[in-house]
Amino acid sequence: MISRKNISRETLIKLKSGDTKAFVEIYDAYHKGIFLFIHKYLRDDMATEDIVHEVFMKIWEIKDRIDPEKSFIAYMYRIARNATYKELKKRLEHASLDIFENERIEPLATESLEETYQAKEYDLLLYHAVKSLPPQRQKVFVLCRQEGKTYEEVANQLCISPYTVKEHMSLAMKSIQDYMGKKAGLSISRTAFICALAIGML
Structure with missing residues (x-):
């Protein structure tokens, strides 16, 4: 499970406005937790680190959509879940198998x-x-x-x-x-x- 460390509302507001220091603070706070969560399913250090990188890049790309009033942990968890899901789809020759049956999370708005x-x-x-x-x-x-x-x-x-x-x-x-x-x-x-x-x- 992703770390439950709390990031202040002020930090999220700064991230939303493009503050790189706020981004680094969030990276330092959540990197380990996200890595462990993804590694639980991929069991591959290199592949996991690649997906973690994708997760944080995704967060930076869509930072303007972050709502400081809502759970940022849940937001990151959803992104990590979808990135891992897509990687597993590749490993299964594009056969969609949902691996999070017991941790159901609604798909991102960008999913069709x-x-x-x-x-x-x-x-x-x-x-x-x-x-x-x-x-x-x-x-x-x-x-x-x-x-x-x-x-x-x-x-x-x-x-x-x-x-x-x-x-x-x-x-x-x-x-x-x-x-x-x-x-x-x-x-x-x-x-x-x-x-x-x-x-x-x-």
């Missing part, structure tokens, strides 16, 4: 209604793909991907072996890939799909 609809459509498709898994396999998948537990932690929690957890995950990923391929005609290579799951899509 069509893009928003497609994101929600794939989000729902992914949800049903996971729900179609057998109960135990679904439980293993959610614990590993949504809660971020290791195979050993899941094995201990469910009283099964780490090998069984691994088998469940392998079969779950294959089932979800097949489900989405049949329902939406997505052309996602198995390698790209597994990479997407590995970086925390759910």
Whole structure:
């Protein structure tokens, strides 16, 4: 989650007017938090830093749209979320898979209604793909991907072996890939799909 450090209203007003010192103050206050948030999904230091750079450049570009009376943290979080989402879309060969199912944030005004609809459509498709898994396999998948537990932690929690957890995950990923391929005609290579799951899509 992005840092909860507070930036004063005066600083936001200065940023809005193009004050570079105010921009540097905001960068110093939020860089680490945004980096950790994005890295949670990309798991790649270099790619994460590139996206962080994009986020701050976006903030500078649209600084005149900042409302000092509203939550700046939420504003930055939304920009970071969308930048990360677009990067993941590239990694999935342009297949829109919404990775923030449990952290729903409205899209930026610059996003088209069509893009928003497609994101929600794939989000729902992914949800049903996971729900179609057998109960135990679904439980293993959610614990590993949504809660971020290791195979050993899941094995201990469910009283099964780490090998069984691994088998469940392998079969779950294959089932979800097949489900989405049949329902939406997505052309996602198995390698790209597994990479997407590995970086925390759910």
